[in-house]
Amino acid sequence: MALFKKALTMIAKNLEVAYPDGTIALSGVNIEIPEGKFYGLLGMNGSGKTTLLKALAGLFPKYRGSIQVESREIRDYPARELYQRLGMVFHDPNLQLLSSTVFEEVALGPNNLGLNPEEVKERAWRSLADVDMEALAEKGIQRISYGQKKRICVAGMLTMGQRILLLDEPTEGLDPKGEKKIMGLLMKLNKEKGITILMATHHVELAAQYCDSVCLLHKGKVETEGRPEDVFSNAPLMESLGLRVPFTFNIHGAASPQLS
Numbered sequence: 001m002a003l004f005k006k007a008l009t010m011i012a013k014n015l016e017v018a019y020p021d022g023t024i025a026l027s028g029v030n031i032e033i034p035e036g037k038f039y040g041l042l043g044m045n046g047s048g049k050t051t052l053l054k055a056l057a058g059l060f061p062k063y064r065g066s067i068q069v070e071s072r073e074i075r076d077y078p079a080r081e082l083y084q085r086l087g088m089v090f091h092d093p094n095l096q097l098l099s100s101t102v103f104e105e106v107a108l109g110p111n112n113l114g115l116n117p118e119e120v121k122e123r124a125w126r127s128l129a130d131v132d133m134e135a136l137a138e139k140g141i142q143r144i145s146y147g148q149k150k151r152i153c154v155a156g157m158l159t160m161g162q163r164i165l166l167l168d169e170p171t172e173g174l175d176p177k178g179e180k181k182i183m184g185l186l187m188k189l190n191k192e193k194g195i196t197i198l199m200a201t202h203h204v205e206l207a208a209q210y211c212d213s214v215c216l217l218h219k220g221k222v223e224t225e226g227r228p229e230d231v232f233s234n235a236p237l238m239e240s241l242g243l244r245v246p247f248t249f250n251i252h253g254a255a256s257p258q259l260s
């Protein structure tokens with residue numbers, strides 16, 4: 001038994017989020033994410049993964065229930081303070097990148113904080129080193145690959161010393177090499193720097209390989225939560241939620257895994 005219980009970085013209690021057209025995308029969601037976890041949010045399309053990430057990132061100020069980041073309700077945070085604690089990497093990097101060069105992009109956050117130019121440079125180089133992209137600093141942002149764009153989005157999120165990263169489908173659109181690269185990077189940030197990672201994905205094999213804990217969402221509610229090996233070996237549940245049982249855990253005679 002662990003002597004110290006890790007602090008809870010993010011908590012949602014009885015969370016309800018509705019879109020302006022009245023769609024209730026999340027209802028009665030309870031989730032607790034301990035500091036330093038690599039946490040996976042899984043569920044089929046439309047289950048509420050993106051909405052939950054955005055809600056945790058403070059993008060739905062009219063939520064009902066409670067969302068706490070480091071023990072403080074997010075609606076009570078001044079925006080700048082919240083974004084010094086967490087960063088969200090959206091699904092499509094093309095919608096997130098704003099600058100003309102790689103270096104300018106990673107310098108953007110520290111510049112906006114009004115730091116002196118030396119400090120801005122130092123932070124920008126440090127975050128480029130973190131994602132192993134120093135060599136591309138002067139390159140035009142539209143001239144780097146899709147996978148590199150995703151890594152630059154992560155770098156941009158590290159420049160303010162954020163300790164929590166929220167990522168929406170970080171491997172979507174990547175080839176196996178790009179996928180390995182970004183997952184290796186997230187793993188390194190998690191294990192070496194202790195950054196808490198919350199990743200939405202519908203890629204169960206990936207979650208089985210990298211996550212410490214997973215949560216299954218279905219129709220805007222949490223179905224179950226736990227260690228990947230426990231959650232994913234419940235084949236009937238996985239199948240009822242439209243998720244494939246990862247090959248590694250398909251040991252109890254569940255339907256044969258389909259290769260995709």
Ligand SMILES: Nc1ncnc2c1ncn2[C@@H]1O[C@H](COP(=O)(O)OP(=O)(O)O)[C@@H](O)[C@H]1O
Binds near residue numbers: 025049
């Ligand atoms: N902008 C929007 N307006 C109305 N409904 C939306 C909007 N975006 C998502 N939804 C709905 O919210 C629910 C959850 O969607 P989402 O969080 O995008 O799921 P996921 O990321 O798991 O695919 C779905 O029913 C979806 O149709």
Ligand SMILES: [Mg+2]
Binds near residue numbers: 050168
């Ligand atoms: Mg989504």
